[in-house]
Amino acid sequence: MEQWRLIDLGKADPYMAQTFYEAVAEAVHRDISPNTLVLVQPDSPYACIGYHQDLEKEIDLDYIKKTGLPVIRRSQGGGATYLNSDQVFYQIIFKNSQALPTKVDSLFEKLLNVTVASYRILGVPAEFKPLNDVVVENRKISGNGAGVHETASILVGNFIMDLNYMQMARVLKVPDAKFRDKMASSMEQWVSSLRKELGSTPSPSSIKEVYVKEFSEQLGVEIIKESPTEAEYNIYRNETLPKHKSRDWLYMDSPLYKPGRAVKIAHEVKVVEVDHKAGKLLRLRAEVQGEEIIDLRITGDLFVVPKEAVVQLEQCLIGSMLDKKELTDKITKFYDENTVESPGVTVKDYVDAFMKLKTLT
Numbered sequence: 001m002e003q004w005r006l007i008d009l010g011k012a013d014p015y016m017a018q019t020f021y022e023a024v025a026e027a028v029h030r031d032i033s034p035n036t037l038v039l040v041q042p043d044s045p046y047a048c049i050g051y052h053q054d055l056e057k058e059i060d061l062d063y064i065k066k067t068g069l070p071v072i073r074r075s076q077g078g079g080a081t082y083l084n085s086d087q088v089f090y091q092i093i094f095k096n097s098q099a100l101p102t103k104v105d106s107l108f109e110k111l112l113n114v115t116v117a118s119y120r121i122l123g124v125p126a127e128f129k130p131l132n133d134v135v136v137e138n139r140k141i142s143g144n145g146a147g148v149h150e151t152a153s154i155l156v157g158n159f160i161m162d163l164n165y166m167q168m169a170r171v172l173k174v175p176d177a178k179f180r181d182k183m184a185s186s187m188e189q190w191v192s193s194l195r196k197e198l199g200s201t202p203s204p205s206s207i208k209e210v211y212v213k214e215f216s217e218q219l220g221v222e223i224i225k226e227s228p229t230e231a232e233y234n235i236y237r238n239e240t241l242p243k244h245k246s247r248d249w250l251y252m253d254s255p256l257y258k259p260g261r262a263v264k265i266a267h268e269v270k271v272v273e274v275d276h277k278a279g280k281l282l283r284l285r286a287e288v289q290g291e292e293i294i295d296l297r298i299t300g301d302l303f304v305v306p307k308e309a310v311v312q313l314e315q316c317l318i319g320s321m322l323d324k325k326e327l328t329d330k331i332t333k334f335y336d337e338n339t340v341e342s343p344g345v346t347v348k349d350y351v352d353a354f355m356k357l358k359t360l361t
Contacts, residue, residue, distance in 0.1 A: 002099050005036045006212060006225045011085060014046035016236070018072045018083075019244050021091035021156065023236035024228070025149035028095050032231055035094035037215060037223070039208050045084040046070040047171040050077045055251055060173045069171065073250050076145040076156065079264045082171045086162040086193070088207050090115075092155045099219040100153075104146055108132045111155050114218050115142050118159070118211045124197045133267040139192040140266035159211070160193040161201040175261060175273055179285060182297075183263055183271050186287055190266035262360035272360050275300075276353035279344025284353050288361050291322040304342045312338065322358040327351050 007024070009016065017040045027033035047069055049058050058080040059071055092111060094100060101107050112128050119126035119134065119141065126142075129135045134142035134157075144157035169184040194201045216223045243249050260274040265287075273285040280302040287295035296314045304310050316334050320326055331347045334340065 002097065002219075002221045003034065004094075004215075004219075004221045004223055005034050006223050007036060007038045007228055008208065008225065009038065009040035009228075011041045011043040014042050014044060014070050014072060014083075015241060015244060016040070017042040017089060018046070018048060018074065019240050020228070020232075020236055021093055021154065022075060022149060023232050023240045024091075025093045025152040025154055026235050026239065027229065027232045028093050028152040029150040031095075033229060035097050036092075037212070038089075038091040038093070039211070040089050040091070041085050041087065041204055042083055042089075043085060045082065045167075046072055047080065048072050048074060048083055049080045050074055052077050053080060056173075058173055060171060063170060071250065072244060073252065074145075075149070076147040076154070078143070078145050080172055081143075082164070082168040084164070086160070086164075086201075088159040088161065088204050088211075090157055090159075090211060093149075093152055095152045099221050102153075105131055107146060107153070107155065108144065110219075112142075112144060112157070114211065114214045115144075115157060115159075117214045117218065118207070121210050121214070122194065122198075122202055122207065124194065129267050135267065136192055136197060138267075139190055141192045141194075141197070159207050160191075161204070161207075162195040163187070163191060163193045165191075172263060174263075178297075179261070179271070179273055182285065182287070182295075183265070186265045186269065186271050186295075190269045260356065260360050269294075270361055272357050274353060274357045274360065276349065276356055278346065278349035278352075280342075282345055282349060282353050284357050286357060288322070288357075291358065291361060293318055293320050293322065300345075302342055302345045304340065304345075306338075306340070309334075309338055309340045309342075313340075322354055322361065324351055324355060327354050 021038045024036050047059055051074055108131055112134055115134050116126045116128050124136050126134050126136050132144045133140055142157055146155045165184045165187045169180045174180045262270050262272040264270050268290045271287050276282045281300040283300045285297040286293050296317055298310050298314055313334055328351050331350050
């Protein structure tokens, strides 16, 4: 039977909770550490951004400076978020394991089935949702990401015990308070937790016990609990931590930046805002699921007669797809049937704004 090492760091400071597994990955790459499962809780709150994100466009740095929250850039992708001790992290680092597939989609399915089974034992009817989500009745209840470090493969994820939706929305940089309120309400609708599902949360120790048992049984591996090695601590102190605390790493420019603002809420669900300058400024703030508009707000310095038509148009477009022809047909029909006038903003301007929004979904 293949042997895996378990490291339980208990509660650790944000940098260790978020990045120590990278030191383990480097040790696994160097063949001085075995395949390892790390479990840890942050001992205090922090903001976290994905590898490809632009710090100054994602995080409200004025708020961060005022509150003293640390900000940590992950080595994996994904979106900006707020993390605290209400999460239990699992961090899986391996090389040449016979227990795990090498293809990313198969790896996610294999390992997230462990998470799904653990949630079910804890009383939550969770399901795996490809590629990398665990959901309960389509509400996200575990965030997961994967990557590689040299020759080592990595999958990281969490058990969400509880969530502070307003604080999660507060650390993010957004255009205005209304956008932030919309994010918070969307998060509450689409992201869940053990407390929300069960009315209370199991202890971290019981969550870990269930997860380790399922990990061992589903992968068919023997788990041996050990402490980090001195070599791993040295890599962490001398390489991993200095990199993550450096200004160059934290302020790394994003190669994927697009104009506009999009915040991922859950699987395929985003809150997106774009400005489009026609004869008048047109601003769209939408909640989208995939390419379907599930909520919409149209604002700007536009002038519309009758004024009630804007709200009616919003309702008309909810349920529409971000498809150029469909939107053109629906908006044209709405304008014709309701005798709407909007000097400086044409049907084409609306559609162009929606197509700009589509690039962010």
